[in-house]
Amino acid sequence: MRFMFKTDYEDDIRLFPHSGYVVSYGVLLALLAIAPFVFSSYIVSQLVFVCIYATVGVGLMILTGFTGQASLGHAAFLAIGAYTTAYLQQFNVPFPVYFIAAGLLTGIIGALVGFPALRLQGIYLVIATISFAFIVEEILARWESVTNGNEGMRVKTIQLLGTSVPRDSPAFYFLCLGVLILTIVGTLNLLRSPTGRAFVAIRDSETAARSMGVNVSLYKVKSFAISAGITGLAGCLFAHKLSFISPEMFTLQLSIEFIIVILIGGTFSLHGAVLGAIFIVMIDPFLTYLKDDVPGMVAGVAAAFGAGADRAAHIQNNVAAFASANGLKGAIYGVIIVLFVLFAHKLSFISPEMFTLQLSIEFIIVILIGGTFSLHGAVLGAIFLVMIDPFLTYLKDDVPGMVAGVAAAFGAGADRAAHIQNNVAAFASANGLKGAIYGVIIVLFVLFEPLGLYGRWLKIKLFFQLFPLYKRATFKRQKIYVKSERNR
Numbered sequence: 001m002r003f004m005f006k007t008d009y010e011d012d013i014r015l016f017p018h019s020g021y022v023v024s025y026g027v028l029l030a031l032l033a034i035a036p037f038v039f040s041s042y043i044v045s046q047l048v049f050v051c052i053y054a055t056v057g058v059g060l061m062i063l064t065g066f067t068g069q070a071s072l073g074h075a076a077f078l079a080i081g082a083y084t085t086a087y088l089q090q091f092n093v094p095f096p097v098y099f100i101a102a103g104l105l106t107g108i109i110g111a112l113v114g115f116p117a118l119r120l121q122g123i124y125l126v127i128a129t130i131s132f133a134f135i136v137e138e139i140l141a142r143w144e145s146v147t148n149g150n151e152g153m154r155v156k157t158i159q160l161l162g163t164s165v166p167r168d169s170p171a172f173y174f175l176c177l178g179v180l181i182l183t184i185v186g187t188l189n190l191l192r193s194p195t196g197r198a199f200v201a202i203r204d205s206e207t208a209a210r211s212m213g214v215n216v217s218l219y220k221v222k223s224f225a226i227s228a229g230i231t232g233l234a235g236c237l238f239a240h241k242l243s244f245i246s247p248e249m250f251t252l253q254l255s256i257e258f259i260i261v262i263l264i265g266g267t268f269s270l271h272g273a274v275l276g277a278i279f280i281v282m283i284d285p286f287l288t289y290l291k292d293d294v295p296g297m298v299a300g301v302a303a304a305f306g307a308g309a310d311r312a313a314h315i316q317n318n319v320a321a322f323a324s325a326n327g328l329k330g331a332i333y334g335v336i337i338v339l340f341v342l343f344a345h346k347l348s349f350i351s352p353e354m355f356t357l358q359l360s361i362e363f364i365i366v367i368l369i370g371g372t373f374s375l376h377g378a379v380l381g382a383i384f385l386v387m388i389d390p391f392l393t394y395l396k397d398d399v400p401g402m403v404a405g406v407a408a409a410f411g412a413g414a415d416r417a418a419h420i421q422n423n424v425a426a427f428a429s430a431n432g433l434k435g436a437i438y439g440v441i442i443v444l445f446v447l448f449e450p451l452g453l454y455g456r457w458l459k460i461k462l463f464f465q466l467f468p469l470y471k472r473a474t475f476k477r478q479k480i481y482v483k484s485e486r487n488r
Contacts, residue, residue, distance in 0.1 A: 032177060036170035044173055048241055049281045050274070051176035052234050057261040057273030058183050059230030064259075065268050066191065067223040068203030070122070072255045073113070073129030076136035077228045079250035080106045081235020086153040086245060087146060095158050102236040103229045110228020114221040133255055140247040152246030155239045167241050176237050183230055184270055190226070199223055253330075260333055287329060295320040367452075381452065392434060400425040 036044050056074060063069050081102040088098035113132055120128050140147045147153065158165040158172070165171045190196045198219045201209040206216050239245050257280050265276025299316035307315065322328075366381035404421035412420065427433075 029181075033174075036173050041168055044170070045168060046281055046285065048167075048173050048176050050277045051173075051180040052237050052241065053258070053261055053277035053280055054274045055176075055180050055183050055234040055237070056231050056258050057265065057277050058180075058187050058270060059227045059234070060258050061262050061270065061273055062187060062190070062199070062230070063223050063227035065262055066196065066203060067199040067220065069117070069220060069223060070126045071129040071227075072126050072252065072259065073131075073133040073136075074227075074231050074258045075250045075252070075254035076133040077106050077110060077231040078235040078238060078254070079136055079140060079245075079247070080109055080228075081232030082155075082239035082245045082250075083140065083147055083153070083235075084232070085236040085239045086155050089156050095160050099233065099236050103233040106232025106235065107225045107229030110231075111221050111225035113228070114224030117224065118217050118220055130252065130255075133250075133252060137247050137250060140250070147247070150247060152244055155243050155245060157243075158240055167243055172240070176241075179233060179237060180274075183233070184273075187230075187270060195219065195222065256333065260336070264336065283329065283332065287323070291320065291323040294323060380457075388434065388437065392428070392437075396425070396428040399428060 032047075035047060039047075056078060059077075060071065060074050063071055084102040084105050085098055088101060093101075113129070117125055117128055141150050143149075157167070158175075160171075160175075165175065191200070198209065198214045201212065201214055202216055202219055202223075209216055242249070261276035261280050262273060263276070264279050265272025265274065295316045298319045299312040302315045303309070303312040366385050367378060400421045403424045404417040407420045408414070408417040
């Protein structure tokens with residue numbers, strides 16, 4: 001591990017903190033450069049989608065991760081970039097022109113969306129961006145003179161410098177990779193600039209940002225415009241990769257996929273946009289593998305463990321039915337979001353009722369039970385406090401049945417055992433039980449173990465260290481006074 005000592009402002013904003021970054025990124029670029037000549041066309045096609053999704057992820061991260069403005073409408077920005085490409089191609093506009101035009105037009109529309117969104121925050125902003133996505137989808141379906149409606153539009157092959165760049169060629173892969181690299185480098189420079197620092201200040205606290213002189217409204221609109229513009233550029237590449245676009249391709253599910261990109265990859269790191277894009281793009285090949293190959297493998301394992309032919313075939317059919325179930329992809333997305341919210345971002349929503357007097361009392365209990373004079377006690381007390389809820393759940397769900405079973409084993413009849421079980425269940429589900437447990441524990445620790453759990457651990461450890469010479473009065477406070485204190 002290399003430790004960097006920053007001695008001036010330039011060290012803090014340097015693009016590469018040290019030479020190790022240059023070497024590692026250079027090796028990565030070399031591997032990406034040889035990828036089209038080593039991997040199959042299918043893998044290269046997936047890498048192209050990774051580049052496109054990662055570009056959208058970087059744009060969304062500027063808005064959501066670094067400015068703190070939620071959006072579920074980025075599929076609409078992608079659609080605007082894609083349809084700008086298809087429309088301008090009809091007039092034989094060169095690729096560089098309509099590529100830049102797709103970004104500029106989408107950025108302008110993003111700024112227009114940002115103005116009414118200035119008064120919105122949180123869930124209301126999310127609803128507004130969803131509404132914008134629905135409006136764009138409806139316009140694409142109804143404005144047939146421009147978008148060709150639900151019949152969609154064909155997108156011709158890129159003509160660059162007098163040569164064709166087919167969507168499955170290495171040249172198109174390098175084009176998408178180059179756009180991604182330029183987007184990431186540009187975003188890194190943006191974040192090092194005063195504009196990027198203003199974005200982060202708004203994310204952390206709008207009030208504090210205003211107090212430092214940041215024009216919050218202006219920078220929010222800038223963030224929307226930049227994020228939408230980057231997504232529009234990705235939309236141009238997306239249209240060329242698919243070679244056909246229609247309104248039903250740009251739905252709310254696609255916006256949710258973009259959110260998952262930054263949620264899984266990490267909302268505060270540009271590396272996360274790439275990692276999240278890899279995950280999203282590879283989920284479809286994984287589901288295909290799950291549907292085509294896994295059922296046979298499971299059936300083979302079942303047969304190897306002695307299952308008959310009929311039983312193995314039945315298992316194979318069940319696994320195949322599960323892997324082919326409708327909504328499996330959405331279910332996987334949902335489970336992943338829940339897991340990340342639970343374990344990566346513990347609180348995705350906060351409200352005043354979460355921060356009550358009871359929470360303050362629980363913090364006092366942490367140090368009281370763990371030990372008020374030791375840092376170890378803070379950890380032990382926190383472990384105790386966090387585990388009290390699982391203990392209460394166990395007490396409510398499992399203990400009544402266990403007690404009834406013990407009573408039956410000691411000769412209690414069925415009615416008597418059921419009565420005991422109901423009583424124990426009623427006690428375990430009683431309101432205020434958690435508070436009563438807190439109160440009893442506090443009283444017991446104050447009376448018998450003022451030093452807390454860590455103090456008890458010190459006594460146990462010292463007992464075995466001094467055995468058999470341990471004295472019970474070792475930890476008692478010595479009443480020795482100096483002469484000046486005897487008359488107090």
